[in-house]
Amino acid sequence: MRVLFLCTGNSCRSQMAEAWTRHFWAGSIEAESAGTKPKGLDPLAVEAMQEAGVDISGQASKGMDAVNGRHFDLVITVCSVADENCPLFPGAPKIVHAGFDDPPRLAKGLMSGEEAMAHC
Template identity: 45%
Template sequence: MDLPLLLILCTGNSCRSQIAEGLLKELADDLFTTQSAGMNPAKEVHPLAVKVMQEIGIDISQNYCKHINLFLDQKIDTVITVCDHADQSCPTLLSSIKRHHFSFPDPAEATGTEIEKLQIFRQVRDDISKLLLAYVAGRRDAVSA
């Protein structure tokens, strides 16, 4: 059975959406296929995003930044935007696609020492994790109902 495709979008696909993709693959790979993409993808997944995910046992080191156009010809079940720019500039998709928007600050814009930047990346990771735990619980409830 093919699982529904859940697409996570942000602008650069280097931090927030990659963190969310890693978390969802860990939390709910039995519910849906998770991919992430960007409206204007960066050249690489941010090294600090990789590092803070490794801290919680999730490896996103092989992930890469993808453009949303790679997915527009696929049957997308749900789109989750994790930054305001992606929400505002997301292409008009079929009305049958479920859309959710959650705004998180861009940790790539953090300034200071590496330790200070890591604190920001961890906070964003933890905030995304809390939200996705609740989202997955809701999807599981809906499936079992």
């Protein structure tokens, strides 16, 4: 099964979802992630995942051009912007929205950046 996690920046949520999927289902699920407007991997996401025992430091923020025309069985949008702007993919994969709070936005509230990442 091939799964794509899609969000706006491909900096945190989709990167973490890709990594957790690879961590727990290596060999049975091929996971990738991309963003509608990629902005680079968030260092706090790298740190939070490292603390959880999963290294994402080698992952890179990718745009839609990196996955356009590729076949996926499932596309999971993890933010409302990506859900509203989800492009079409070949083979008509199932598209599911599983929204998560944006850690940088959480950090602007009551939580520190580290607490926001741990919240994910």
